[in-house]
Amino acid sequence: MTQDEMKKAVAQAAIEYVEAGTIVGVGTGSTANFFIDELAKIKHKIEGTVASSEASAERLRGHGIEVFDLNNVSEIAVYIDGADESNKFLHLVKGGGGALTREKIVAAASKKFVCIADETKLVDVMGKFPLPIEVIPMARSLVAREIIKQIGGEPVLREGFTTDNGNIILDVHNLEIMEPTKMEQTLNNITGVVTNGLFAMRPADVLLLGTAEGVKTIT
Numbered sequence: 563m564t565q566d567e568m569k570k571a572v573a574q575a576a577i578e579y580v581e582a583g584t585i586v587g588v589g590t591g592s593t594a595n596f597f598i599d600e601l602a603k604i605k606h607k608i609e610g611t612v613a614s615s616e617a618s619a620e621r622l623r624g625h626g627i628e629v630f631d632l633n634n635v636s637e638i639a640v641y642i643d644g645a646d647e648s649n650k651f652l653h654l655v656k657g658g659g660g661a662l663t664r665e666k667i668v669a670a671a672s673k674k675f676v677c678i679a680d681e682t683k684l685v686d687v688m689g690k691f692p693l694p695i696e697v698i699p700m701a702r703s704l705v706a707r708e709i710i711k712q713i714g715g716e717p718v719l720r721e722g723f724t725t726d727n728g729n730i731i732l733d734v735h736n737l738e739i740m741e742p743t744k745m746e747q748t749l750n751n752i753t754g755v756v757t758n759g760l761f762a763m764r765p766a767d768v769l770l771l772g773t774a775e776g777v778k779t780i781t
């Protein structure tokens with residue numbers, strides 16, 4: 563099974579978590595794109611969606627699926643999104659696509675978070691994938707210095723990239739994330755940081771993992 567076939571399999575499995583008549587939170591990335599294409603097949607059953615990026619909103623609208631502004635929605639039943647890394651506690655590293663802030667907001671607004679990923683994403687210790695940090699542009703150097711001082715690693719500017727919120731991304735290389743919740747809080751407290759890509763304080767509730775043997779459900 564290829565990586566794309568595993569992504570497609572988990573996207574199909576995630577449809578089981580979509581309840582009729584509800585609003586669905588939709589993530590960003592190639593796995594989320596497979597999910598959007600699956601969601602299109604049952605679009606008449608749902609009330610609509612909230613998207614975690616302009617790119618996903620565009621793909622959803624392209625399928626004729628309604629996209630609501632989060633401010634006009636009182637409850638999101640389930641949020642479906644991919645990840646760059648997950649540990650067995652369903653703490654995640656996200657933001658490879660640069661949508662981490664809106665992803666964290668939609669996850670926070672959702673009753674249930676179902677993460678969909680292929681088996682390459684499940685790791686013992688997170689940090690091999692560079693940790694994305696969204697930063698207010700004028701604070702770039704300050705934040706980079708503080709990251710090195712407070713958590714270590716090597717922050718690298720994501721060249722030529724601006725987030726949907728008009729900010730920059732620093733990708734922090736060479737981390738060993740032994741205490742994800744503590745690191746998430748430490749990074750949140752650095753002035754100039756908008757969001758970091760650790761989803762440990764609000765981890766996923768369910769991980770659907772695509773493997774060669776089929777989709778595994780981890781809770």
Ligand code: 5RP
Nearest residue numbers: 591592593644657658659661
């Ligand atoms: C985007 C994300 C994605 O969920 C993450 O990068 C995984 O992407 P893919 O499904 O393409 O492997 O956090 O900001």
